[in-house]
Amino acid sequence: MARILSVQDQPLSTADLSQSPASEPLSMLARADVRRTLEILELVGSSAPEMQKTRTDVLRSAFEEIPW
Amino acid sequence: MSTQMPTPGPQCRSVSSSPFLLSNIPYSNHAPSLFFGLGSGHPFANYWTNRGGLPEVIGVLPSRDQADILVAKYFDAVDPVYPMIHRRNFYADYERFWSLPLSEKQVADPVLLALHFVVYAMGTQFTQMPSEQERAQMAGFYASASHQALRLSSYLSRTSLRTIQAMVLVCYFLMNDNHASDAWAFGGVLMRQAYAMGLNRDPDIISQRCSRSDKQQRRKVWQAVLFQDTFLTVLLKLPPTGIFSDVRVDSLTDDLDENIMNGNPSNGAQDPVINPMSISNIAPMSDPHPPHEISDRQYIRSMWHLANLVQKTVCTPRSLSNPLTNSMPNKASLISSYNELFKSFPANMTVSDHQAIAGLSSTNPRLLRQNLFFRSNYWHCVMIIQADVNEARGVTCDVRGALEAARMALASFLDFWEFLRVDASVWWVFQHRAFEEAVRLTYSILQVIENISCNFWNISIDSSTDMLR
Numbered sequence: 001m002a003r004i005l006s007v008q009d010q011p012l013s014t015a016d017l018s019q020s021p022a023s024e025p026l027s028m029l030a031r032a033d034v035r036r037t038l039e040i041l042e043l044v045g046s047s048a049p050e051m052q053k054t055r056t057d058v059l060r061s062a063f064e065e066i067p068w
Numbered sequence: 069m070s071t072q073m074p075t076p077g078p079q080c081r082s083v084s085s086s087p088f089l090l091s092n093i094p095y096s097n098h099a100p101s102l103f104f105g106l107g108s109g110h111p112f113a114n115y116w117t118n119r120g121g122l123p124e125v126i127g128v129l130p131s132r133d134q135a136d137i138l139v140a141k142y143f144d145a146v147d148p149v150y151p152m153i154h155r156r157n158f159y160a161d162y163e164r165f166w167s168l169p170l171s172e173k174q175v176a177d178p179v180l181l182a183l184h185f186v187v188y189a190m191g192t193q194f195t196q197m198p199s200e201q202e203r204a205q206m207a208g209f210y211a212s213a214s215h216q217a218l219r220l221s222s223y224l225s226r227t228s229l230r231t232i233q234a235m236v237l238v239c240y241f242l243m244n245d246n247h248a249s250d251a252w253a254f255g256g257v258l259m260r261q262a263y264a265m266g267l268n269r270d271p272d273i274i275s276q277r278c279s280r281s282d283k284q285q286r287r288k289v290w291q292a293v294l295f296q297d298t299f300l301t302v303l304l305k306l307p308p309t310g311i312f313s314d315v316r317v318d319s320l321t322d323d324l325d326e327n328i329m330n331g332n333p334s335n336g337a338q339d340p341v342i343n344p345m346s347i348s349n350i351a352p353m354s355d356p357h358p359p360h361e362i363s364d365r366q367y368i369r370s371m372w373h374l375a376n377l378v379q380k381t382v383c384t385p386r387s388l389s390n391p392l393t394n395s396m397p398n399k400a401s402l403i404s405s406y407n408e409l410f411k412s413f414p415a416n417m418t419v420s421d422h423q424a425i426a427g428l429s430s431t432n433p434r435l436l437r438q439n440l441f442f443r444s445n446y447w448h449c450v451m452i453i454q455a456d457v458n459e460a461r462g463v464t465c466d467v468r469g470a471l472e473a474a475r476m477a478l479a480s481f482l483d484f485w486e487f488l489r490v491d492a493s494v495w496w497v498f499q500h501r502a503f504e505e506a507v508r509l510t511y512s513i514l515q516v517i518e519n520i521s522c523n524f525w526n527i528s529i530d531s532s533t534d535m536l537r
Binding site for chain 2: 026027029030031033034036037038040041043044045046047048051055058059062063065066067
């Protein structure tokens with residue numbers, strides 16, 4: 001977490017990526033938050049299916065970019 | 069490891085630009101445009117005839133039992149987060165109305181009916197029903213009746229505090245009913261009417277003859293109008309409207325003696341507006357306020373301070389596609405301002421640890437709702453500032469700050485879902501903030517991975533562009 005959080009102190013570099021971000025607690029927590037939010041957004045708003053689909057499609061496609 | 073960021077549409081490339089701005093619509097396009105991609109039809113179904121008048125509206129009232137349930141639901145779910153209706157006075161008017169014979173109901177104040185019906189509509193939105201479609205239809209029906217009552221009151225040329233209250237609720241109803249475009253337009257009329265009746269002015273200056281109670285009520289309703297305008301503007305990235313006011317936040321004091329009136333002016337204050345038919349005279353009560361009045365006022369002031377800061381530092385620059393900060397020290401200073409404001413708020417408004425939130429859910433759900441709405445709005449705006457980029461002035465995205473703020477904001481939504489699930493499934497503003505925060509979080513993770521450029525606005529624009537499609 002500290003390493004990820006320190007990225008602003010120095011340019012984001014490939015050195016930071018030598019380990020999978022999956023091993024970083026903050027990344028893991030953030031990813032879990034997103035996944036949970038996606039699950040909830042898939043449940044709400046069914047009376048406006050287009051809105052629901054747009055939101056979840058956008059979020060899911062972004063989420064799927066996370067390679068771990 | 070290879071990842072690809074979605075590419076924003078060419079029309080939405082500019083940093084901080086809003087795809088919703090009218091200036092983004094090609095001038096050659098004379099066809100009406102759907103601004104937000106939401107709610108393509110007029111939101112208020114027309115069940116009404118030309119000559120039906122108020123009796124037609126009265127004719128679709130729910131049963132008294134049903135109305136009681138819906139009003140109770142309104143005060144349970146909506147009033148905590150937008151506490152602008154004086155509960156005792158509302159119930160007094162409500163009881164009086166329902167006690168009238170039909171012939172007298174039919175000549176009642178149409179604005180009273182407008183307020184009652186929109187309360188029924190919102191109460192319905194928060195009532196669990198077997199079918200979500202049925203719930204939406206029922207709520208929409210009551211909202212239509214409210215709008216018809218507003219029309220019968222000539223609300224575009226005549227307004228009152230009650231009219232403004234009804235219109236604020238109609239706006240929230242529209243948002244929750246996935247009519248954000250209509251809410252934006254209706255909110256514009258609402259703000260004009262609020263200005264027209266001087267609600268934005270210090271009541272000590274322009275309403276000196278009002279009772280202290282009425283002055284406090286005006287302040288609460290102005291705060292509700294300002295708050296709605298500010299935070300809808302945050303989501304839609306359009307210009308704020310409620311920018312002219314001299315009502316001081318701290319003029320909404322904790323002094324609860326204001327209702328000692330009607331011939332009994334305390335501390336020497338003259339109160340020339342004495343209505344012998346007022347509820348204070350008809351049914352004097354020793355305690356005219358609910359037990360949560362003081363904490364409600366703390367909440368109102370907190371949100372008011374926050375709205376003032378957000379309007380100036382987020383809404384206004386974003387509405388002209390300007391960056392929020394012009395140097396890294398400036399960004400640090402702005403974040404410091406938010407931190408200072410945060411520290412000034414009551415602890416139970418800002419607490420976020422799970423045990424405390426769980427405790428509030430069982431001991432004080434009203435305060436929990438206020439806590440969640442405050443945290444969601446506050447951290448969402450901090451996230452926006454942390455993600456701000458001004459390349460020309462060397463301002464970069466603070467990935468760490470944005471990620472942390474997004475997580476804090478999202479935590480309020482996850483708490484909402486855990487402890488007040490029905491409410492969480494209804495509030496459009498909360499859901500949409502959560503959506504944007506989750507997208508921000510995702511891209512923050514990807515930034516760490518890919519060392520990609522940080523541009524939150526493009527992310528938002530991606531989403532919004534999809535919605536436009």
